[in-house]
Amino acid sequence: MRRTGDSKLIQELNRFIILDMIRKHGPISRSEIAKRNGISPTTVTSAVGELIRDGLVCEDGIGESSGGRKPIMLRFYPDGQFLIGISLTNTAVTIAELNLEANVRHKERFAYDKPLSGDDVIAYLFASLEQFLSRYDDRSKCLGISIIVPGIVDAANGAIRYNSKLNLKNVPLKELVEAKFGLKTWLENDANAIALAENSFGRGTHSDNMLYVTVGEGVGMGIIVNGAIFRGHNGGAGEFGHTVVQQTGTRCDCGNIGCLENNVGWPEIYSRILSAHAKGKQTVIIELAGGDVTRISPALFRAALQQNDQVCLDIMEEIAATLSIGIVNLVNLFNPSLIILGGEIVRDNPLFVKRVREQVMDKALFILTDGLEIHATALGEEFPMVAAAAVLLQDVFHFSL
Numbered sequence: 578m579r580r581t582g583d584s585k586l587i588q589e590l591n592r593f594i595i596l597d598m599i600r601k602h603g604p605i606s607r608s609e610i611a612k613r614n615g616i617s618p619t620t621v622t623s624a625v626g627e628l629i630r631d632g633l634v635c636e637d638g639i640g641e642s643s644g645g646r647k648p649i650m651l652r653f654y655p656d657g658q659f660l661i662g663i664s665l666t667n668t669a670v671t672i673a674e675l676n677l678e679a680n681v682r683h684k685e686r687f688a689y690d691k692p693l694s695g696d697d698v699i700a701y702l703f704a705s706l707e708q709f710l711s712r713y714d715d716r717s718k719c720l721g722i723s724i725i726v727p728g729i730v731d732a733a734n735g736a737i738r739y740n741s742k743l744n745l746k747n748v749p750l751k752e753l754v755e756a757k758f759g760l761k762t763w764l765e766n767d768a769n770a771i772a773l774a775e776n777s778f779g780r781g782t783h784s785d786n787m788l789y790v791t792v793g794e795g796v797g798m799g800i801i802v803n804g805a806i807f808r809g810h811n812g813g814a815g816e817f818g819h820t821v822v823q824q825t826g827t828r829c830d831c832g833n834i835g836c837l838e839n840n841v842g843w844p845e846i847y848s849r850i851l852s853a854h855a856k857g858k859q860t861v862i863i864e865l866a867g868g869d870v871t872r873i874s875p876a877l878f879r880a881a882l883q884q885n886d887q888v889c890l891d892i893m894e895e896i897a898a899t900l901s902i903g904i905v906n907l908v909n910l911f912n913p914s915l916i917i918l919g920g921e922i923v924r925d926n927p928l929f930v931k932r933v934r935e936q937v938m939d940k941a942l943f944i945l946t947d948g949l950e951i952h953a954t955a956l957g958e959e960f961p962m963v964a965a966a967a968v969l970l971q972d973v974f975h976f977s978l
């Protein structure tokens with residue numbers, strides 16, 4: 578019995594290696610795959626047969642001969658199967674169909690018409706998913722569903738341990754979705770998933786030790802250590818937003834005072850804009866919002882920065898300085914080779930990234946800044962969906978670049 582198990586495992590490993598080689602180096606011939614990997618031609622032929630049957634690989638023309646018969650070339654076929662990516666946030670459920678290169682083929686956003694909490698969130702997710710999946714008569718080509726959500730996630734068991742804003746505690750979401758929809762399901766924390774996506778498809782493909790930091794409503798982080806997500810004991814590693822940068826200030830959702838996210842997140846930026854306006858300082862953002870302060874958004878903040886608005890520039894400087902203190906601590910703790918900045922405050926905001934980079938390079942231990950790169954995310958607009966896809970693809974195919 579043991580022998581059967583071993584040979585099955587070897588067969589499966591060969592299949593991964595061969596698929597990965599075709600994906601990265603295709604078009605490529607069967608004999609070239611055998612030669613490059615030291616796998617026998619018979620094994621390659623039978624594994625390729627399976628991959629073609631599963632719709633993962635296709636034959637694509639005739640290659641150059643190195644003596645004998647001209648070889649048939651093989652390439653990865655990313656549209657032979659698909660997956661469903663879901664992003665569950667405080668404001669909406671977004672669901673998309675993606676191919677195996679994490680390209681979005683169809684997407685729908687189901688926005689909440691009132692704030693949802695607890696069981697109502699899960700009921701809303703199920704209703705949205707049911708509606709989305711109703712377009713598929715045949716789900717046999719669907720690899721499964723990958724859900725990303727903020728908060729503390731037990732990825733191994735597919736459970737949301739804690740999400741304060743949606744009031745979710747110990748929800749076995751993977752089990753619930755699998756039971757209702759009959760599709761294999763993955764669950765991951767959103768920042769972890771984005772870090773993984775940066776590591777698989779984005780800027781971090783050559784970095785085994787990298788951090789992804791997101792600044793928007795709150796501050797989150799995904800940590801890649803030695804090429805894998807670092808989760809900590811309870812799946813809560815990376816609560817960067819709740820690291821303490823002040824001994825005073827407003828009380829945070831987490832119960833503490835002086836948390837980083839209350840000093841650099843969008844609500845803080847927004848309140849600083851309002852207080853500058855109340856003091857009679859002139860700022861273009863009021864005009865950009867059509868005189869309606871409730872319409873002031875991160876996008877308008879970025880637009881005001883582009884117009885060199887002094888009030889917004891001053892606020893950005895203060896925010897960048899505080900965030901830099903946190904990131905200096907991260908550099909000194911993790912010694913990453915790459916830090917990627919994302920989130921609504923950072924996106925399309927090169928000046929902000931530049932100021933953070935300058936201050937971190939200046940203040941972190943000089944040995945640790947040697948070779949350190951700090952960049953804005955390159956994942957593009959569909960990053961939550963790409964992140965969800967990366968979780969599934971990494972697990973099913975061990976896809977990485």
Ligand SMILES: [Zn+2]
Pocket residue numbers: 818819829830831832833836
């Ligand atoms: Zn906190």
